[in-house]
Amino acid sequence: MTDPLLRMTRVSKRFGAVTALSDVSIDVVEGEVHALCGENGAGKSTLMKVLSGVYPAGSYDGSIELDGEEVRFRSLSESEDAGVVIIHQELALIPHLSVAENIFLGGEITRRGLIDWRATNDRAAELMARVGLDENPTTPVRELGIGKQQLVEIAKALSKRVRVLILDEPTAALGQSDSDRLLDLIEQLRGQGITCIVISHKLREVLRISDRITVIRDGSVIETMERGDPATDEGRIIRAMVGRDLDSLFPPREPLIGDELLRVENWTVHHPSDPSRVIVDDVSFSVRAGEIVGFAGLMGAGRTELAMSVFGRSYGSGIRGSLFKKGKPIEARSVEEAISHGIAYATEDRKALGLNLIGDIQTNTSSVGLERLSRRGLLDLIRERKIADAYRYKMNVKAPDVTVPVGYLSGGNQQKVVLAKWMFANPDVLILDEPTRGIDVGAKYEIYGFINELAAQGKAIIVISSELPEVIGLSDRIYTLAEGRLTGEVAREDATQERLMRFMTAGL
Incomplete structure (x- = not known):
C-alpha cells in the first residue's frame, strides 16, 4: 500500500466521564473511498469531528498527519483551508438563500468589495454540472428535494478545493434512486483523485463503493478490511460491529392475525399549498389486528403524505375519503382526534x-x-x-x-x-414511518423485536420504509405506491425486491 494521505494515531476523546474514543488509529490512502462502520454511539462521527476541527486540537489526545506532516486544526475553517471538508448528516444549508449563495457562503466571490453575482452564478453552475445538479443557480435551496440538497453540499465542498471529503450518513434520508445517483457521484470523485471517508449503516452501499472498511465499536477500532477480500461480506462487518453473529437480520415471528382494525377507503389528498396537485389519489387499504403491513414506494410516491393525512389530517388539503375502525366509520380531523381513536404515527423525522x-x-x-x-x-x-x-x-x-x-x-x-x-x-394502530432510518444493524434488530412484540399484542402495524429488504423482512402484506396511486398488494410469501420494484415504477 502507498503511503497514506491521512493518518490519525492513538486519538482519544472524552466527554466528562464518558470515553467516546480510545486510542483510535486509522490511515486513509489518497484517492480511496474509506468507509467507517459501527453501531450508533460507537464514535464514528466523533472521530470525524476531531479530524475536521469541530473538536479542536487540545480537546483530544493523539495526532493527525496530512501528507506526512502533523496538523492541529483549531476550527472547521482551518481544516477546510487544508482541503478537509465534512458534510454532516444534518445538512448545513440556508433554505431561503439560492444554491449559488449557499455554495459560496463564507467564501463569496467579490469584485471591488462587492459580491460579483455573475461570477458567483457562473462558477456555481460549473460546480453544479460537476456533481450532476441540473438546476438554476439562483433557485432557493428550499425548493430542492433532499437528494439535490446533498449535491449542493458536495458542490460547496468542491468549491473549497477539497482533498478529503467526509460524508456522514449521506444516503440516510434518500430514496433508492437518489442514493444510487449519490453513490455514482462518490465513485466519480474517487476517479478524480478526491479521497472520500463515508460513514454509513447501509452495508450494501458500503460494499459497493468502498475500497476499505474500518469498523469502530465502543470507541475503539475493531478491524480494517479490504473490500476485495473474499472474506469481506455483510456478515463479517456485522460481527465486527456488534461483537456477535446476527443469524438473521430479523427476529423470528409467528403472525397471529385477527380481525380488521383499520380500513381506509378512496382516500385522496391534495398538496397543502397547491390544491390543484393530487398527492394521494383514491387509495384504499386495510390492516388487521396483529398484522404488519408494509408500504413501499420511490421518493415522492406519497407514502408519508398518506400516513400523515390519515393521522389527523396533519398533511394536505381537500382531503376526502372514509376511515373505518373495527368496521365502524370514524372521523380523525385532528391529531388529537386520531389519537383518541387509537391511531398513532411515528414520524420519519424524529x-x-x-x-x-x-x-x-x-x-x-x-x-x-x-x-x-x-x-x-x-x-x-x-x-x-x-x-x-x-x-x-x-x-x-x-x-x-x-x-x-x-x-x-x-x-x-x-x-x-x-x-x-x-x-x-x-394505540390500536401504529404507523411507523422509516422506523430505522440512520440506525445501525444492532439497534435495528432490537427495534424489529419491539415491532414484532406490538403485533403479538394485537396492534395493527403499518411500516413505511425505503429499504425493500426491511419491508419484505417485516411485513405480512405489502402495498406499493407510485405517484400517489396504489399500484400493488403483495403477500409476504410472494414478495421479492424485483416484483416490488416493478409495482413501484408502474406508470413512471
Whole structure:
C-alpha cells in the first residue's frame, strides 16, 4: 500500500466521564473511498469531528498527519483551508438563500468589495454540472428535494478545493434512486483523485463503493478490511460491529392475525399549498389486528403524505375519503382526534417532529399520555419517572437515567424513545414511518423485536420504509405506491425486491 494521505494515531476523546474514543488509529490512502462502520454511539462521527476541527486540537489526545506532516486544526475553517471538508448528516444549508449563495457562503466571490453575482452564478453552475445538479443557480435551496440538497453540499465542498471529503450518513434520508445517483457521484470523485471517508449503516452501499472498511465499536477500532477480500461480506462487518453473529437480520415471528382494525377507503389528498396537485389519489387499504403491513414506494410516491393525512389530517388539503375502525366509520380531523381513536404515527423525522430534543427521556416518553399520569390537573412526577425508567430498561436505551436530554442520545436510542412514547400511549394502530432510518444493524434488530412484540399484542402495524429488504423482512402484506396511486398488494410469501420494484415504477 502507498503511503497514506491521512493518518490519525492513538486519538482519544472524552466527554466528562464518558470515553467516546480510545486510542483510535486509522490511515486513509489518497484517492480511496474509506468507509467507517459501527453501531450508533460507537464514535464514528466523533472521530470525524476531531479530524475536521469541530473538536479542536487540545480537546483530544493523539495526532493527525496530512501528507506526512502533523496538523492541529483549531476550527472547521482551518481544516477546510487544508482541503478537509465534512458534510454532516444534518445538512448545513440556508433554505431561503439560492444554491449559488449557499455554495459560496463564507467564501463569496467579490469584485471591488462587492459580491460579483455573475461570477458567483457562473462558477456555481460549473460546480453544479460537476456533481450532476441540473438546476438554476439562483433557485432557493428550499425548493430542492433532499437528494439535490446533498449535491449542493458536495458542490460547496468542491468549491473549497477539497482533498478529503467526509460524508456522514449521506444516503440516510434518500430514496433508492437518489442514493444510487449519490453513490455514482462518490465513485466519480474517487476517479478524480478526491479521497472520500463515508460513514454509513447501509452495508450494501458500503460494499459497493468502498475500497476499505474500518469498523469502530465502543470507541475503539475493531478491524480494517479490504473490500476485495473474499472474506469481506455483510456478515463479517456485522460481527465486527456488534461483537456477535446476527443469524438473521430479523427476529423470528409467528403472525397471529385477527380481525380488521383499520380500513381506509378512496382516500385522496391534495398538496397543502397547491390544491390543484393530487398527492394521494383514491387509495384504499386495510390492516388487521396483529398484522404488519408494509408500504413501499420511490421518493415522492406519497407514502408519508398518506400516513400523515390519515393521522389527523396533519398533511394536505381537500382531503376526502372514509376511515373505518373495527368496521365502524370514524372521523380523525385532528391529531388529537386520531389519537383518541387509537391511531398513532411515528414520524420519519424524529429530530424535528418526533421528539423534544431539549427535553429529557422522561418527559418525551410521557408526552402523549399525560392524562394517564395526572390527577385533578396535577402531574404525578414520581409515577412518570417510574414509567419512563421502566421503558428505558425494557427498550435498552443507553443512558444512565431518564433525566438525560434526548438530544444527547444516538439516533438508535432516540428512535427507541419515540417508540416508547407511543407504546405508553397504547394505540390500536401504529404507523411507523422509516422506523430505522440512520440506525445501525444492532439497534435495528432490537427495534424489529419491539415491532414484532406490538403485533403479538394485537396492534395493527403499518411500516413505511425505503429499504425493500426491511419491508419484505417485516411485513405480512405489502402495498406499493407510485405517484400517489396504489399500484400493488403483495403477500409476504410472494414478495421479492424485483416484483416490488416493478409495482413501484408502474406508470413512471
